[in-house]
Amino acid sequence: xxxxxxxxxxxxxxxxxxxxxxxxxxxxxxxxxxxxxxxxxxxxxxxxxxxxxxxxxxxxxxxxxxxxxxxxxxxxxxxxxxxxxxxxxxxxxxxxxxxxxxxxxxxxxxxxxxxxxxxxxxxxxxxxxxxxxxxxxxxxxxxxxxxxxxxxxxxxxxxxxxxxxxxxxxxxxxxxxxxxxxxxxxxxxxxxxxxxxxxxxxxxxxxxxxxxxxxxxxxxxxxxxxxxxxxxxxxxxxxxxxxxxxxxxxxxxxxxxxxxxxxxxxxxxxxxxxxxxxxxxxxxxxxx
Numbered sequence: 001x002x003x004x005x006x007x008x009x010x011x012x013x014x015x016x017x018x019x020x021x022x023x024x025x026x027x028x029x030x031x032x033x034x035x036x037x038x039x040x041x042x043x044x045x046x047x048x049x050x051x052x053x054x055x056x057x058x059x060x061x062x063x064x065x066x067x068x069x070x071x072x073x074x075x076x077x078x079x080x081x082x083x084x085x086x087x088x089x090x091x092x093x094x095x096x097x098x099x100x101x102x103x104x105x106x107x108x109x110x111x112x113x114x115x116x117x118x119x120x121x122x123x124x125x126x127x128x129x130x131x132x133x134x135x136x137x138x139x140x141x142x143x144x145x146x147x148x149x150x151x152x153x154x155x156x157x158x159x160x161x162x163x164x165x166x167x168x169x170x171x172x173x174x175x176x177x178x179x180x181x182x183x184x185x186x187x188x189x190x191x192x193x194x195x196x197x198x199x200x201x202x203x204x205x206x207x208x209x210x211x212x213x214x215x216x217x218x219x220x221x222x223x224x225x226x227x228x229x230x231x232x233x234x235x236x237x238x239x240x241x242x243x244x245x246x247x248x249x250x251x252x253x254x255x256x257x258x259x260x261x262x263x264x265x266x267x268x269x270x271x272x273x274x275x276x277x278x279x280x281x282x283x284x285x286x287x288x
Contacts, residue, residue: 018127018130022133022134026100027141031103032100032138036141036145038096039088040149042084042146043083044149044153047150048157050157051158070083072163075158075163075164076160077154077160078151078154081183082250084149085143085147085183086247089187089190089243090223094191094194094219097139097198098215100198101202102202102212104131106207106208109205125282128281128282131199132196139195140188143187144188147180166247166250179249183250186249187243189266190246190262192267193265193269193273194215196271198211200276201215201218203277203281203284204280222240226238226240239266239269241262241265
């Protein structure tokens, strides 16, 4: 390797350039844009449904169904943000992350571009880390798309103002908006376990479709396991078990117990499956 190539490989600017290229590739795909479009549509549909249901003066979620906070939407449109995140977190958001993460490595291998990326020179560890960073960026963008869409829809269809927390205390609109942003960030971080799992699966095959299907299938399986009462001893170790703990940020004072368990569990999944993905990818025979 020449001195110029060695310097380029070690340069932080080269890493940033690789990350920028990965982001552009990810967000230019029609599949990615379609996923973001679906996520943006969910809050709109929920808001319209609540507006129609409450058009005669009845309250939303009066029968006890629906996601958390749904009965409060008519009083304050900001609650649509919390409701939309609660509605999309169990399936829509993680499915989108699973699709993007599952295609990260396998899609490149299937398209025959993976070996050219390694010749760039990127280095396997750096390339894998860049892809994981791109998936995590998508996690954040996808979550913010849901939150912003819900905020705009809530502002258009319902009044905004001070809001009542789960504990019954009143907080100002600006504080409520800050908590909504914090909740969105917590939801994004709650998906790092799925992202690492999807990236690991992506290193096991050269088929992007197979990797995406496997990741989504594992996601559905974990969700089913989390609903079986007889497996209650297993539930605290499933990455989805504490996802809805973000609702505790709407208590006064905030309950941190389940929130810290969720973040710790996500960090554990990220470490385990991230290490497994690295071990697999660095030892993998790249032929495509």
